[in-house]
Amino acid sequence: MKLKNLVAILLVVVMTGLLIYGYTLYNKTFVSNTAFEEREVYVTFPTNSTHEDVKKILSPYVKDFEQFDAVFQQVSFDQGYFPGRFLLKKGMSNYDMIQALKYNVPVKLTFNNQETIEKLVSRISSQIEPDSLALIEVFTDPEFLKENNFTKDDVLSMFIPNTYEFYWNTTPLKVRNQMQKEYNRFWNEERKAKAKKLGLTPTEVVTLASIVQKETAKVDERPKVAGAYLNRLEKGMLLQADPTVVYSKKLLSNDFEQIIKRVYLKDLKLNSPYNTYMYTGLPPGPIAMPDISSIDAVLNPEKHNYIFFCASVERMGYHEFAENLAQHNVNRDKYSAWLDKNNIQ
Template sequence: MAKKRASSGGIFKKFIITLVVLIILGLGGTLVFYYLRYFGPQVTGNHEYLYIRTGSDFNDVYKTIRDEDIVRDTVTFAWAAHQMKYTNHVKPGRYRLHEGMSNRKFIRMLQLGEQEPVDLSFHVFRTKAQFAGFVSKKLEADSLTLLRYLDSNTFVNQFGLNTDNAFVMIMPDSYKMNWDISPEKFYKRMYKHYENFWTPERKQQAAAINLTIPQVSILASIVDAEAVYDDEMPTIAGLYLNRLRKGMKLESDPTVIFAMNDFTIHRVLNKYLSVNSPYNTYVHTGLPPGPVMMPSVAAVKAVLNYQKNDYLYMVAKEDFSNRHNFATNVAQHNINAAKFRKALTEHKIMK
């Protein structure tokens, strides 16, 4: 009888031990299961960024992640996303991916909208369309939408500008901004930078030369188009200010090229000078209605700090050094111009 009890007790003890072991193994398996789903490495190294467009829902995000092999196991990602309640909190943006990121870290980043800003750096562009095309390759907004804002009087009027001169508020520099920034916020950011540049001192300098702030930038665009070297900019600015004060036409070749919308022209022929456009300063006195290119900061500063000289004429040097011969009178200018025309002909530059 005692042996039977001992035997029964041993069996029960073994049963309990086995049950405990099974529970531990079950819990361990469950922990491993949850660990792998939440904390295990999931993000692949196939892409540097995940782009989520404005208006996307979770299905769009899941499709992108699946189609581009962003994670090793899309089923696990979807399960974790539902558990973390991300599916109803999708935020657009440009998200930096790190190989081996866990679902938890990856989804948490998306959930909080912790995107990596875009470094947007640019120099000068000839036209608004070129600028819009460049920006559209860096940000979510497409070029047509970006251009449409600059061509909307309703939009640019809030900055005291119009569609002719709105381009002056875009200043070449380096910016950091989110990839999904709206066109409206983008231009407000550009205008803020422009507004900060125009300190009270610079506004006084503009008033001293009898130009509005947009007019300074318009003249700067002409100076920029004429000058290859920054050290010539103040001289050229002084020359054009002399002509403006005397009521002379600016007669600037870059304005003709802009009016013709043909930036392949290297030789401005007489037949081009009568092109019918408000930008043609051979026809119209004063400044054109808008910039002929995006002016650089150096050119704007050159206008504000122009060289006081007596020059009224300029022409490119005949040695093709991209510098200019300056003159105070027509006679000397004609001599300089003849030298340059001869050099163009000798080099067979006819257009």
């Protein structure tokens, strides 16, 4: 009888121990262990991160990192921590977070309207792991430029503004290859044929499109502005595009953050190959990154006889066009008077 009681007591003790162990294990594994209030957060683990690096990154988001890490070592010891970008959701358990750290979430990489290759790589590097130096090195690699008929001045024309999907820890070479692939896809036979008909290369089309885009924010006006510039090129005239003067001023001062609202007569004499008041033809490369509407505006220009245009004071954002200098001077004087009246410097 005593032996039976002893066995029963031992069974109760074992079962109680198992229940406590199971309850503890359950709490460690399946109870919420997140420490953030947002609905979801992204964490990034750089390539070659150490255990201490991961601890430093995760600790702000996990209530008990030691508990989390203990479960991780049991469940995923073989694989370790992967580099990449991962999504954590509020209320996740240790198990849920460990599963989430297996799935590298792609980044929606976006860029537009960048004025230089340096500003572009800065924009890209703010969204993925590779830094600006690594990116610009592959984008301006002499062999790559030569093979693809680009120069350091016009390689910006290879980048078509859009939204692209990359893993956060992608390599600079993969970014360049994808950009080159998108560029080649964009410049299909139809677009190349239109460029050839205009007597322009794809790079020259993008360069002109960058001027058109800086000249007018109105998408519906871009084909008309493109037509005027193309008329000038056909006549061998100076483009005399104010946006190229603004770009020259920024380039010469090495300050692309400044806001220039007005171009003065003295600015027209700035000695820069980008200043189309000083140099005939197109600049050495784009003065910004034009979007697709501007590129297609150059490829599909409005047919007319206008060679001059000036910002309109009656239709803000649009321009007044003229076929001769006399009419243009009237429009220009009206605009200059408006600038003076509104004290725009």
